[in-house]
Amino acid sequence: MSIYxxxxxxxxxxxxxxxxxxxxxxxxxxxxVGTRGAIKTLDTSHIESMGAQIILGNTYHLYLRPGHxxxxxxxxxxxxxxxxxxxDWDGPILTDSGGFxxxxxxxxxxxxxxxxxFQSHIDGSYHMFTPEKSMEIQKALGSDxxxxxxxxxALPATKEDLRKSxxxxxxxxxxxxxxxxxxxxxxxxxxxxxxHFDLRTECMQRLEELDFPGLALGGLSVGEKNEEMxxxxxxxxxxxxxxxxxxxxxxxxPLDVLNGIRAGIDMFDCVLPSRNARNGQVFTFDGxxxxxxxxxxxxxxxxxxxxxxxxxxxxxxxxxxxLFTVGEYTAGLxxxxxxxxxxxxxxxxxxxxxxxxxxxxxxxSFYKRYTANQIN
Amino acid sequence: MSIYxxxxxxxxxxxxxxxxxxxxxxxxxxxxVGTRGAIKTLDTSHIESMGAQIILGNTYHLYLRPGHxxxxxxxxxxxxxxxxxxxDWDGPILTDSGGFxxxxxxxxxxxxxxxxxFQSHIDGSYHMFTPEKSMEIQKALGSDxxxxxxxxxALPATKEDLRKSxxxxxxxxxxxxxxxxxxxxxxxxxxxxxxHFDLRTECMQRLEELDFPGLALGGLSVGEKNEEMxxxxxxxxxxxxxxxxxxxxxxxxPLDVLNGIRAGIDMFDCVLPSRNARNGQVFTFDGxxxxxxxxxxxxxxxxxxxxxxxxxxxxxxxxxxxLFTVGEYTAGLxxxxxxxxxxxxxxxxxxxxxxxxxxxxxxxSFYKRYTANQIN
Numbered sequence: 001m002s003i004y005x006x007x008x009x010x011x012x013x014x015x016x017x018x019x020x021x022x023x024x025x026x027x028x029x030x031x032x033v034g035t036r037g038a039i040k041t042l043d044t045s046h047i048e049s050m051g052a053q054i055i056l057g058n059t060y061h062l063y064l065r066p067g068h069x070x071x072x073x074x075x076x077x078x079x080x081x082x083x084x085x086x087x088d089w090d091g092p093i094l095t096d097s098g099g100f101x102x103x104x105x106x107x108x109x110x111x112x113x114x115x116x117x118f119q120s121h122i123d124g125s126y127h128m129f130t131p132e133k134s135m136e137i138q139k140a141l142g143s144d145x146x147x148x149x150x151x152x153x154a155l156p157a158t159k160e161d162l163r164k165s166x167x168x169x170x171x172x173x174x175x176x177x178x179x180x181x182x183x184x185x186x187x188x189x190x191x192x193x194x195x196h197f198d199l200r201t202e203c204m205q206r207l208e209e210l211d212f213p214g215l216a217l218g219g220l221s222v223g224e225k226n227e228e229m230x231x232x233x234x235x236x237x238x239x240x241x242x243x244x245x246x247x248x249x250x251x252x253x254p255l256d257v258l259n260g261i262r263a264g265i266d267m268f269d270c271v272l273p274s275r276n277a278r279n280g281q282v283f284t285f286d287g288x289x290x291x292x293x294x295x296x297x298x299x300x301x302x303x304x305x306x307x308x309x310x311x312x313x314x315x316x317x318x319x320x321x322x323l324f325t326v327g328e329y330t331a332g333l334x335x336x337x338x339x340x341x342x343x344x345x346x347x348x349x350x351x352x353x354x355x356x357x358x359x360x361x362x363x364x365s366f367y368k369r370y371t372a373n374q375i376n
Numbered sequence: 377m378s379i380y381x382x383x384x385x386x387x388x389x390x391x392x393x394x395x396x397x398x399x400x401x402x403x404x405x406x407x408x409v410g411t412r413g414a415i416k417t418l419d420t421s422h423i424e425s426m427g428a429q430i431i432l433g434n435t436y437h438l439y440l441r442p443g444h445x446x447x448x449x450x451x452x453x454x455x456x457x458x459x460x461x462x463x464d465w466d467g468p469i470l471t472d473s474g475g476f477x478x479x480x481x482x483x484x485x486x487x488x489x490x491x492x493x494f495q496s497h498i499d500g501s502y503h504m505f506t507p508e509k510s511m512e513i514q515k516a517l518g519s520d521x522x523x524x525x526x527x528x529x530a531l532p533a534t535k536e537d538l539r540k541s542x543x544x545x546x547x548x549x550x551x552x553x554x555x556x557x558x559x560x561x562x563x564x565x566x567x568x569x570x571x572h573f574d575l576r577t578e579c580m581q582r583l584e585e586l587d588f589p590g591l592a593l594g595g596l597s598v599g600e601k602n603e604e605m606x607x608x609x610x611x612x613x614x615x616x617x618x619x620x621x622x623x624x625x626x627x628x629x630p631l632d633v634l635n636g637i638r639a640g641i642d643m644f645d646c647v648l649p650s651r652n653a654r655n656g657q658v659f660t661f662d663g664x665x666x667x668x669x670x671x672x673x674x675x676x677x678x679x680x681x682x683x684x685x686x687x688x689x690x691x692x693x694x695x696x697x698x699l700f701t702v703g704e705y706t707a708g709l710x711x712x713x714x715x716x717x718x719x720x721x722x723x724x725x726x727x728x729x730x731x732x733x734x735x736x737x738x739x740x741s742f743y744k745r746y747t748a749n750q751i752n
Binding site: 036037038039040041042043044045061065066070073074077078086087088297298300311314315316318319322323325326328329330332333334 | 412413414415416417418419420421437441442446449450453454462463464673674676687690691692694695698699701702704705706708709710
């Protein structure tokens with residue numbers, strides 16, 4: 001039975017519902033990243049109040065600290081099970097496979113047919129992730145959407161290397177599929193193949209033989225030109241199975257999300273809104289703004305009147321700038337909340353426009369205003 | 377007209393109401409410290425939801441960054457005026473005089489009859505605080521309770537030095553009194569004199585000639601033995617004017633607050649609950665606990681079931697320990713909230729006991745349980 005229900009389209013853009021044991025997700029949707037069991041600077045009550053419909057957890061980080069067995073045990077005793085119980089979040093959770101962090105964060109890593117041996121970025125200790133180990137961890141975490149363990153090649157890479165990597169990823173995908181997860185968990189396949197339409201198509205077709213309930217696009221926004229990614233998404237996404245959710249991993253900036261939606265992507269995640277908040281960048285419908293800027297020193301407007309974020313609209317830019325300038329954690333909290341609310345609102349408005357059959361109008365209007373970057 | 381209304385006593389302990397333009401304060405009360413326009417790790421919505429009745433702002437810090445003129449300007453434009461408008465807090469605010477930070481934080485400081493010349497702890501720039509300057513800043517901040525600018529002698533000190541300091545403080549108090557504040561502001565006098573009953577009494581009587589609407593005890597918990605402070609408070613506090621609020625500055629630990637209430641103190645402030653939270657110490661009715669402790673690793677109980685903090689009770693000790701251990705800001709947020717809620721609840725329960733005429737029973741019960749320190 002499909003977990004995805006298509007509700008409407010506007011061009012290639014789609015509005016739908018992804019059903020999980022912890023609730024329905026209205027798509028397109030942005031998924032805030034709760035790396036180590038919390039969205040940085042926020043607690044679960046914030047996640048709830050901002051209207052997040054699904055959040056991410058990172059298998060690599062949670063495996064290292066506090067450990068998936070501990071999360072399973074504490075989560076079960078606390079009620080809710082696994083990561084849900086551990087952080088007291090009742091909504092849907094997606095966990096990544098740990099693959100991306102193994103390749104990007106850990107020291108020395110060695111890829112074999114069996115899996116990846118790597119050193120912890122915390123204490124240098126040795127660990128081995130295999131497809132089965134990744135499934136074991138994600139099973140313990142109890143996420144609603146589980147990602148297959150894949151190799152993540154950096155771009156640029158030769159087509160031959162990308163093919164080799166894809167073949168390995170496909171063999172690993174099969175091993176993941178053979179692992180028995182909890183009944184409520186849905187395993188998503190990951191389509192690799194760089195910017196090569198033929199490789200991606202082949203990868204997707206062979207994943208389809210394994211019949212995953214959802215498909216993700218991996219290995220994008222990893223070094224290629226933004227235009228290349230957008231063009232690829234426009235070409236490729238519409239060829240993906242219409243009856244399954246489509247998830248673009250680790251993307252991205254507001255315009256990337258907008259472009260992804262136009263191409264037919266349903267789900268997005270990225271640390272950008274929370275990470276940039278901690279560096280002083282906040283997103284508005286008039287483009288990004290740097291709260292550190294001297295021009296906001298006595299600015300009594302809210303960050304973004306158009307956004308009207310219920311949590312942060314009470315504060316002035318001048319106040320936020322002050323808090324950020326003196327180094328108060330509160331600045332990180334407020335700007336993280338604001339940025340995530342902005343991304344959620346972006347996907348909410350996009351969804352509304354799709355259901356009205358007017359996504360192109362929304363796209364043009366958002367794009368024009370955002371890129372004019374006339375924050376006042 | 378008095379700003380204080382006595383509602384009941386139990387032994388020397390008092391329950392009352394302090395009236396300000398921004399609302400009434402039910403005493404005894406603990407006042408969370410919002411040093412630089414925010415309680416560290418929290419935002420104003422947290423201050424409201426925890427039921428804080430009055431908060432503190434620090435004149436020294438706000439003068440240096442972002443500057444009192446900016447706060448006055450932005451606060452007025454934002455609505456609410458001064459610090460109230462700046463941080464969007466509608467409840468009562470007390471500001472200190474800047475004196476304590478000038479002596480404890482700044483580099484090189486030089487005391488003359490005129491005031492104190494000091495170097496900023498941020499950039500080494502030179503500044504001068506006089507009684508008039510302190511009043512000017514606190515007037516701009518628009519706090520409901522303004523503190524006189526006093527010299528803060530460190531203990532131990534000779535009686536002769538303490539007298540000299542007291543005489544200076546009294547001359548400065550007069551200059552503060554002569555400064556015209558905003559109509560809604562109440563200027564409190566500060567009783568100095570170390571642990572010398574006679575000096576304190578003289579200081580208080582001479583302050584009384586200036587008829588401040590409230591009196592504070594300064595220069596305690598600055599190096600003397602805890603027992604000495606408690607004994608002094610028991611002896612001295614009951615001699616203070618019954619018709620005015622009594623504020624014990626910068627104190628302290630839960631048992632200090634409890635002892636202060638027993639002696640007849642109405643108002644307390646301290647950075648201890650928020651600072652210690654950021655270091656991993658949380659307060660419970662069964663004594664303080666260190667969340668870093670290995671024994672809480674799989675502990676699925678809330679921090680303190682007895683406290684039943686509405687914001688943090690949903691989280692387990694194991695979860696908080698994890699967040700703290702990996703360095704998530706969220707840990708600081710949750711533990712700060714918890715600790716401040718604990719101090720507010722302590723004063724709430726004390727007040728209830730006083731109004732029932734049973735403060736001694738409450739004191740004994742709290743003291744016994746807290747010092748048994750049997751957290752389980």
